[in-house]
Amino acid sequence: MNTDLFIAQRMIKGSRGHYYSRPVIRISILAISLSLTIMFVSIAILTGFQKEIRDKVIGFTGHVQITRFSENTSLVPFAVEKQQTFLPALRLHPAISHIQVYASKTGIIRTSGQIQGVILKGVGDDYDWDFFRKRMVGGHIPDYSDSAQKNDVIISRALADLLNLKANDPARMYFVVGDHTLGRKFRISGIFETGLDEFDRLYVIGNIIHIQKINGWSNTQVGGFEVLLKDFRDVEKMGKYIYHQIGFQLDASTIYQLYPQIFDWLALQDMNVVIILALMIAVSAITMISTLLILILERTSMIGVLKALGLPNRRIRKIFVYHALYILGWGVGIGNLVGFTLCFIQQKFGIIGLPQEFYYVSVVPIHLDVVNILLLNLISVTACYLMLIIPSFIITKVNPVKAIRFS
Secondary structure: OHHHHHHHHHOOOOOOOOHHHOHHHHHHHHHHHHHHHHHHHHHHHHHHHHHHHHHHHHHHHOOEEEEEOOOOOOOOOOOEEOOOOOHHHHHOOOOEEEEEEEEEEEEEEEOOOOEEEEEEEEEOOOOOOHHHHOOEEEEOOOOOOOHHHOOEEEEEHHHHHHHOOOOOOEEEEEEEEOOEEEEEEEEEEEEEOOOOHHHHOOEEEEEHHHHHHHHOOOOOEEOEEEEEEOOHHHHHHHHHHHHHHOOOOEEEEEHHHHOHHHHHHHHHHHHHHHHHHHHHHHHHHHHHHHHHHHHHHHOHHHHHHHHHOOOOHHHHHHHHHHHHHHHHHHHHHHHHHHHHHHHHHHHHHOOOEOOHHHHOOOEOOOOOOHHHHHHHHHHHHHHHHHHHHOHHHHHHHOOHHHHHHOO
């Protein structure tokens, strides 16, 4: 094998000029690097888009929700005791980062000129505000440990524009309780924007004590628990685990079960990238096959000499495959470098924008995952290598006498 590799390396410089000045080599490297760049960027954009949408949905609901089993289709939530025996063990689980209480209540916001149906999501002192803190566009996050801010709520920019509200404005909400309608006056302390219009127009985030009072609950009763995980890939596994830990009166629903339509839609995006990857790998493989055939034609006399010296076909084929892999390596390396550079620039500066009302993000999202990048390179190189084996059999058809005679 070392001898074959040595001969292949000696082929790297041809008899005319520098190796890389040969058009066939430059075109091959360019085609492979362009294909790798397109695949690299496509995967980075797809995973970035999926991660952005996924993180936004999780910001509103958590990875797993624990609620009481409902025996009917009523929108009135069932109360759950805040103190549960399973909570200490769950909080110590290495896959769980945080558990917080919540409650929700459907209502209507009414202003002088508009009426809008919304969901008031009540949260407590244990709520993790990181998601909304990063997306505030006006005002501030309320501090519910301060009794003076207990009536503060935050709403989305879409809802604020629709209702002509701004930070520090009062807002009145109405709730149906039995046969009665109850009104509550809130103050808009802050305005956020996630870009996920379906959720932005629906949720108002406020203090859980209002929902407790409206529903006639005690301060030890809540609507349920939101479980936040450290790794999204553990959602299904932890959903089953939590379900078996919480007892028969409670239910655990993963984000997949709560919003299947969103994640089915995201899964469909995988097919687009699969098609792109298949086409680009095919382009790279065809390029390498063409390059190998040209190299064999150029080196027909050398093949004849090697055969005359007693070198078997199998070893000669290895020489040319090594040579082709050397070209492939340069193309893959340049493609990765260019792809990473483009992704880094977009991730850092957000040069390419998107209409947020259609794509739910304002700029093209990028997510660089080491595992995905390694798999991309491994699959590309393996596919091209396997495609090189078949054309290399042409070497077995070369007659050494004719090859040397007409060289």
